[in-house]
Amino acid sequence: MRRIAANYIFTVEGAALKNGIVELDDNGKILKVEDTNGKLKESSKLEFYNGIITPGFINTHCHIELSELKDKIPQGKGLPEFINKIFEYRNENTLENNDKAIDLQNSLMRNAGIVAVADISNTNASINVKRSSSIYYHTFCEVAGTKSNPDKIFNSLQELFNEFVNQDLSASIVPHAPYSVSSGLFNRIYEFAEKENSILSIHNQETESENQMFLNKTGTLVDTLEDLGVDLSNYKPAGSNSLESITKLLPRNNNIIFVHNTYSEYEDVRMASEYFKNSYWCLCPLSNLYIENKLPDLNIFKEFSNKVTLGTDSLASNTTLSIMEEMKVISNNSDISFSELLKWATINGAKALKLDNKFGSIKEGKTPGLNLVTDFDFENMCLAEKSKVKVLV
Ligand SMILES: [Zn+2]
Numbered sequence: 001m002r003r004i005a006a007n008y009i010f011t012v013e014g015a016a017l018k019n020g021i022v023e024l025d026d027n028g029k030i031l032k033v034e035d036t037n038g039k040l041k042e043s044s045k046l047e048f049y050n051g052i053i054t055p056g057f058i059n060t061h062c063h064i065e066l067s068e069l070k071d072k073i074p075q076g077k078g079l080p081e082f083i084n085k086i087f088e089y090r091n092e093n094t095l096e097n098n099d100k101a102i103d104l105q106n107s108l109m110r111n112a113g114i115v116a117v118a119d120i121s122n123t124n125a126s127i128n129v130k131r132s133s134s135i136y137y138h139t140f141c142e143v144a145g146t147k148s149n150p151d152k153i154f155n156s157l158q159e160l161f162n163e164f165v166n167q168d169l170s171a172s173i174v175p176h177a178p179y180s181v182s183s184g185l186f187n188r189i190y191e192f193a194e195k196e197n198s199i200l201s202i203h204n205q206e207t208e209s210e211n212q213m214f215l216n217k218t219g220t221l222v223d224t225l226e227d228l229g230v231d232l233s234n235y236k237p238a239g240s241n242s243l244e245s246i247t248k249l250l251p252r253n254n255n256i257i258f259v260h261n262t263y264s265e266y267e268d269v270r271m272a273s274e275y276f277k278n279s280y281w282c283l284c285p286l287s288n289l290y291i292e293n294k295l296p297d298l299n300i301f302k303e304f305s306n307k308v309t310l311g312t313d314s315l316a317s318n319t320t321l322s323i324m325e326e327m328k329v330i331s332n333n334s335d336i337s338f339s340e341l342l343k344w345a346t347i348n349g350a351k352a353l354k355l356d357n358k359f360g361s362i363k364e365g366k367t368p369g370l371n372l373v374t375d376f377d378f379e380n381m382c383l384a385e386k387s388k389v390k391v392l393v
Pocket residue numbers: 061062063120203259313314
């Protein structure tokens with residue numbers, strides 16, 4: 001048994017407790033959360049830390065299988081060029097040390113206080129690491145295809161899905177993005193997801209040209225897709241933003257994580273939040289800056305704050321897989337309070353992944369993991385640039 005205290009315990013679902021104490025069993029399960037009313041009495045068995053304690057972080061968007069692409073793709077070139085580069089690396093198959101890179105990033109994520117990850121996979125490259133990791137992984141087996149053979153494409157993804165599930169790993173089959181999935185393929189994903197009541201995820205409005213494509217078939221994304229051999233001759237633009245155009249192609253009641261939302265407008269988010277019963281909005285600000293040099297309109301999301309989650313995306317478009325570094329960017333570019341931001345980093349992601357019985361807040365009976373954040377700015381009650389995270393439990 002351990003008794004751990006710090007200047008503040010951020011329980012997330014309750015108050016922040018000044019000089020609070022968390023009591024845990026040997027398996028990291030919380031036995032008791034004690035409010036000392038700010039007055040901590042000396043105790044020989046108490047571990048006291050300078051800083052704040054938070055639950056473990058939840059990363060709701062990663063592609064760990066792209067770990068070897070760190071520093072390989074130039075920054076600021078926009079999403080269409082980024083997609084080109086990813087295809088180049090995939091086709092040339094030049095990744096030789098990817099197993100090691102995946103293994104390393106898995107350890108670094110854990111050291112960065114991350115306890116659960118929703119990870120996009122196009123291959124089985126991450127299976128071994130996920131099997132033995134102390135991080136909980138939910139794998140989104142991601143499907144894309146615009147040609148007229150949706151059954152064949154879907155069936156091959158189902159094989160990938162089975163590989164994960166057969167290793168007792170949690171997984172689902174998800175569409176890549178509005179522009180890369182045919183309506184026939186969307187139908188197959190819809191049926192399967194509804195039957196399995198699975199968690200869904202889709203890249204959403206990551207570039208301005210995604211909306212342009214759906215509005216009137218213009219923009220650099222159209223050019224890139226045609227260059228990659230996608231036949232758009234029969235493509236009819238829907239005349240609305242991409243999100244509105246594909247809403248009805250996704251099941252209404254499943255948990256669904258919309259990722260990036262860099263070019264989402266208020267009306268897009270409001271409309272989808274009303275239509276989908278369990279929509280979540282995953283922000284990956286460092287990746288957005290890397291690829292598009294643009295942040296989402298963070299003010300939009302205040303109204304939907306209980307449904308916002310955070311992701312790191314992959315090392316193809318980020319220099320580190322750290323939820324706390326993502327929090328710092330948002331904190332520096334908005335007036336969102338630390339306690340609100342911490343919900344985005346913990347309990348909201350846990351709910352999106354249906355893990356909130358175990359993760360996401362410091363509460364009796366949960367095993368959320370405990371992070372110590374040092375060099376916290378106590379004067380303004382927010383993260384400082386030099387704030388660091390250390391895993392306690
Ligand atoms: Zn992604």
